[in-house]
Amino acid sequence: MKHYLWETLLLSLGLAVLGLFVYFGLNSLGNRERVVAVRGLAEREVKADRVIWPVVYKTTGNDLPALYGQLNDVSAKIRAFLVENGIPATDISTGAPEIVDLRADRYNTNRVADRYNVTLVTTVVTGKVDAARSLMSRMGELLKSGIAISANDYGNQVQYEFNGLNAIKPAMIEEATHNARKAAEQFAKDSESELGKIKSASQGLFTVSDRDSYTPYVKRVRVVTTVNFYLGN
Numbered sequence: 001m002k003h004y005l006w007e008t009l010l011l012s013l014g015l016a017v018l019g020l021f022v023y024f025g026l027n028s029l030g031n032r033e034r035v036v037a038v039r040g041l042a043e044r045e046v047k048a049d050r051v052i053w054p055v056v057y058k059t060t061g062n063d064l065p066a067l068y069g070q071l072n073d074v075s076a077k078i079r080a081f082l083v084e085n086g087i088p089a090t091d092i093s094t095g096a097p098e099i100v101d102l103r104a105d106r107y108n109t110n111r112v113a114d115r116y117n118v119t120l121v122t123t124v125v126t127g128k129v130d131a132a133r134s135l136m137s138r139m140g141e142l143l144k145s146g147i148a149i150s151a152n153d154y155g156n157q158v159q160y161e162f163n164g165l166n167a168i169k170p171a172m173i174e175e176a177t178h179n180a181r182k183a184a185e186q187f188a189k190d191s192e193s194e195l196g197k198i199k200s201a202s203q204g205l206f207t208v209s210d211r212d213s214y215t216p217y218v219k220r221v222r223v224v225t226t227v228n229f230y231l232g233n
Contacts, residue, residue: 034193034232035228035230036188036228036231037226038227039180040175040176040181040183040225041179042172042225043221044168044172044221045219045221046218046219047129047217048162048218048219049129049164050162050163051125051128051133051158051161051217052123052159052161053123053132053136054124055122055123055124056120056121057078058118058119059120060116060118061118062115062116064099067099067116067118071097071118074147078147079122085134085135087124087132087135088126091126091128092124093122093123093125094123095120097118097119098121100117100119102114102116133217136158160216162221165208169206172223173203173223176224176225180226181227181229191231193231195231196231197229198228198230199228199229199230200227201225202225203223204223206221206223207221207222
């Protein structure tokens with residue numbers, strides 16, 4: 001009988017110890033798995049470092065050979081004006097003229113004085129953004145040479161780009177992560193917890209957009225990171 005009681009006592013003690021191990025193990029696991037997910041934002045305003053500027057010239061006429069000679073003259077004068085004002089010749093290209101025969105449409109019953117509508121586009125692709133912007137407001141000077149540039153042509157809009165993203169990525173990621181930690185620290189303080197190490201983190205996509213519609217040559221770069229932190233008691 002005493003032997004049986006002794007075995008029962010040992011078994012009970014073993015179960016109690018096992019229960020304590022399980023309790024503390026689960027409690028430790030629970031503490032480790034208390035996690036807060038926060039987001040950190042970083043934004044920068046940067047100047048565009050590349051501009052694509054279509055210089056559009058339009059004219060009409062009936063004599064194609066004469067129009068061809070006129071376009072060659074106009075193209076040379078536009079190119080010379082751009083180069084003289086700081087745009088490298090290698091940054092300038094002229095496309096083939098677009099010619100529309102206004103009398104080719106048999107359903108168009110309206111008679112027009114000039115048969116051909118011609119569009120010539122000289123494209124500037126350059127890193128000299130400030131020089132290009134300055135010239136855009138001076139294109140009226142070509143009127144002295146008999147050249148009227150079409151402004152705000154719908155199909156040929158000026159585009160500004162920012163290609164220096166790789167240079168600012170590391171600093172922006174660091175800033176976004178720092179801001180995420182600040183948010184996590186505030187959460188831990190409010191919940192009377194201790195902020196632990198990072199469990200996981202994910203970097204959002206970098207976006208580059210115009211600051212506003214009035215200054216498209218100023219870009220806003222934005223990134224959001226999501227960071228998961230452990231919380232302790």
